[in-house]
Amino acid sequence: MGASKFVIKQISVFSENKPGRLAAIARALQDEKINILAFSIAEANGFGVVRALVDEPQRAYEKLTKMGFNVAFTDVIAVQMKDEPGGLYEVADILGRNGINIEYAYAYSGREGAVLILRVDHVDAAIAAIQKSGAKLHESSLFQ
């Protein structure tokens, strides 16, 4: 119940692997005064996806689309990492034992300390499993 408040909208931008694309995305968001809280780049044969956690995903989506970028929203969750050895293992283990695959993860570091941004194959199940384990999930309102 109320799990949706833990679902965070990440923006995913299709990008060819060529110089200047990331800079163009970053500048466009800066011009709009949109904060990039965290990002990662994934690439395969000649193309990539820029994933970004921003404070205003809808405006970011509109701005980048207007510039011709191909943008999609992706649901991710944010888990507080314990600031001690084994923190990452613990999160991965909870999900693994519940049969949930982590497709990718990247870190966000803010006032709260280290936060792990996770893209999983079953978002609702992941939220339930993490909550049950007692680990801390961040609400989307913390970022957006």
Added chain:
Amino acid sequence: MFWDEKYETLPKRDLERLQLKRLKKTLVHVQNVEFYRQKFGEAGIGPGDIKTLDDIRKLPFTRKQDLRNGYPFGFFAVPIDRVIRIHTTSGTTGKPTVVGYTKKDIRTWANLIARNMTMVGLSDRDIFQNMVNYGMFTGGLGFHYGAELVGMTVVPSATGNTRRQVEMIQDFGVTVIHCTPSYALHLAEVAEEMGAHLDSLKTGLFGAEPWSESMRRELESRLGLTAYDSYGLSELFGPGVAFECGERDGLHIWHDCYLVEVVDPATGEVLGEGERGELVVTPLAKEAMPLVRYRTGDITMLKGDSCPCGRGQKIARIMGRSDDMLVIRGINVFPSQIEHVLLDIPEVGSQFMVYVDRVNHLDEMTIDVEINRDYFSGELQDLARIQKKVVKELRDALELRTTVNLVEPGSLPRFEGKAKRIVDRRAGAL
């Protein structure tokens, strides 16, 4: 319905006998042309050496450039007094090509057009608006004479003033139009802007430029008609050489008037049924300007199946121009093949660029294609899956391994008119 049932449905043996008779006559007739006297002399061959239809392979080809070199009347095989009309085809460079017609040629040509129009169910009850250039271009007068011969009511509207064209279709109750497919699309747009309904239309005859099946669907739904593909070229009279029947699965080419071969554009080797290559035609019923093994430059193939309508062997719709052909690791590739593959994959756009390189003495083909905006999920693995799918579909169609780059939507160049999608970077490596 047939215009000339006997000649349209000649049994194979009778047809071949007729073709051979007409071929022999043509080969004697072309001796009136200096170019052929010289070519036949160089090849050490005379008209008498052609005993079977297959012997035609011993004869040299005629190319567009040869006709240009003969400007203006070098290919006329009759005195100019007997030529009652000339047309020209515009060349992108240099002089145009001149084609000439005797009285009999004009009659033969009109009869071929009449065959085509009757084949798709048109008759003297139809009202025909001919929306193509009436000047030196063969499309205007060619169709005009054929339609009059059928007894149709002809509206010689020619091109331009599209709003007036729409009004005439409405006011005269036009049932059939003839134009280029791109002009038909423009006509549909203007009619929609005007809020005009073209309810009387039932048939569209479209030719003079290549057009796709998706274009056919669009024209049919927007204009409310059935669309037929028309093929011809001025050197072979003009339009009317080949035409779709009601089956709309390939074009009937008139074998009693045109001896047809399909050859490998690179080697000139004659290909069999189902093999893609350049259409080569020897007209069998032309007086003023007979030609031998004319290289049309158009890519098609002979179809193997017989047609329920009872007419002769068909050719496939034109797939491109031989000038655009690439030879990659010994395999002939046409940009139109790539386009067809991409059109069938919704995840990518239909714009593309092809780069050819020679890497370690091997040809490598790289194709840039745009991802379709609506199919971007945000996931890298979905993109990789799309990329794999394109590679596989291309391999199936071209029998070639290619490298496919997915690029951002809208990032590839758009072309108006002739597209320059091929960048062959092998030249320096040869």
